[in-house]
Amino acid sequence: MTFQNVTLSLPSGLVGTLRMMALERDAALDDLVRGMLDREAMRLRSARAAVEAHEHRVSRLRHLLAPDMQRATDWADLQSHLALYGV
Numbered sequence: 001m002t003f004q005n006v007t008l009s010l011p012s013g014l015v016g017t018l019r020m021m022a023l024e025r026d027a028a029l030d031d032l033v034r035g036m037l038d039r040e041a042m043r044l045r046s047a048r049a050a051v052e053a054h055e056h057r058v059s060r061l062r063h064l065l066a067p068d069m070q071r072a073t074d075w076a077d078l079q080s081h082l083a084l085y086g087v
Contacts, residue, residue, distance in 0.1 A: 010018075022032040065082065072078035 018033060019029055022029045025032065065085070065087075068081035068084075069078060072081055
C-alpha cells in the first residue's frame with residue numbers, strides 16, 4: 001500500500017481529542033485518523049450501494065407496473081390491477 005501526505009486544517013479541540021484517543025489506544029495519531037477515515041469511506045460506499053440497489057428495484061417495479069398504471073381508469077381500478085401482483 002502506498003501512502004500520500006495530506007495536510008488538513010482541524011480545530012484545536014478536535015486535534016486534542018484525537019491525540020487523547022490515540023494515547024488511550026496506544027496508537028499513533030495518523031494510524032487512528034487513517035482508520036477512522038477508512039471506516040467512514042467504507043460506510044459511505046456501502047450506503048451508496050444500498051441506495052443504488054433501491055433505485056434499481058424501484059426502476060424495475062415502475063417498468064413492470066407502468067402498463068397497469070396507464071390502463072387504470074381510477075384508483076379502485078389501479079388497486080385491482082396491483083392486487084394481481086400482491087401489492
